[in-house]
Amino acid sequence: MDLSSLRPAAGAVKNKKRVGRGQGSGNGTTAGKGNKGQQARSGYQKPINEGGQVPVYRRLPKFGFTSLQRKPIKTLNLSQLEDWIQDGLITGEEISVYDLKALCSGSYADYFKILGNGEITTAIKITAHFFSKSAEEKIIKAGGQVIKAYRTLEEASKIRDLSVEEALLKPKAKLVKRVKKSAKP
Template identity: 70%
Template sequence: MDLSSLRPAKGAVKTKKRVGRGQGTGNGTTAGKGNKGQQSRSGYKRPINEGGQIPVYRRLPKFGFTPIDRKPVTTVNLSQIARWIEIEAVGKEISILDLKNLCHASSSEYFKVLGNGEISVAITITAHAFSKSAEEKIVAAGGSVVKAERTLQEAARVKDLSVDDALLKPKAKVVKVVKPKVKKS
């Protein structure tokens, strides 16, 4: 046996069905597309057309809306954090930058720590939000939680502060100033 005698198994290689190549082939004339109509023609077919039936976009009601200020939230469980500590991916202090790198998240995302799992090591963790159970478990293990006010993207824009300090600095509240009306005499 040599390389020139190798052949594919019988029935393994099928010839491609060539449509529209004469009536004798069995796939001529209409090329398997049936008679007339939009589906028999070439080109784009609108998925919206349902042929006289009320289409889905009219059948179902409008519902809800997309909030303009929606914040993408990345959740991190205590079980994940415990695993990271176990494999020494993080130290005793976990910053938002660590969470961003380990979760492969964007710098505009908020991080919330959830209480799924157990933690036995005292750690200090910085995140935007903590579930009640996560906060209790971290404090019970001898650790502490630090709540950040800004995303990494927002913190990078703050002048005269490092990113770590800017994360914790509260955002300025916009106060509407009402000017008293002066009566004309």
């Protein structure tokens, strides 16, 4: 017995039912869909019907929401940065937001946060949007410097008067709510 002699069992393989191929087949004309109406048209799908039972979309609760203020934050540990320095992916004494974007496969709209997992031995100047307290302490302890960026690369590139590097470090203006003065009685 070899692979070329294997065959499916008798009756296991059936031809596909070809509807709408003439009246002699028994499924011509209306192709088994009955006469007219929405159900006879293409694109119709039967709604999920569970009989009298309460359907699953009503049994399960609604939960969660999508915040409109959500920031896409990419996180990096100090151990990752140290590995990149040891491997030669980071050269020099400074890591910019551009470097973080390239190393993390991030986008121009991403914020970057440095977390304190691991140790860093080289004195390096790191520019990122957020730092955990432990990461900040470890970087400074190693003789490095922490620089906080306020804008994403995408936001910084839209500021015309400044270069992207300067715009990254410029704080955003805070929105001031205007309060209507009420008429004094």
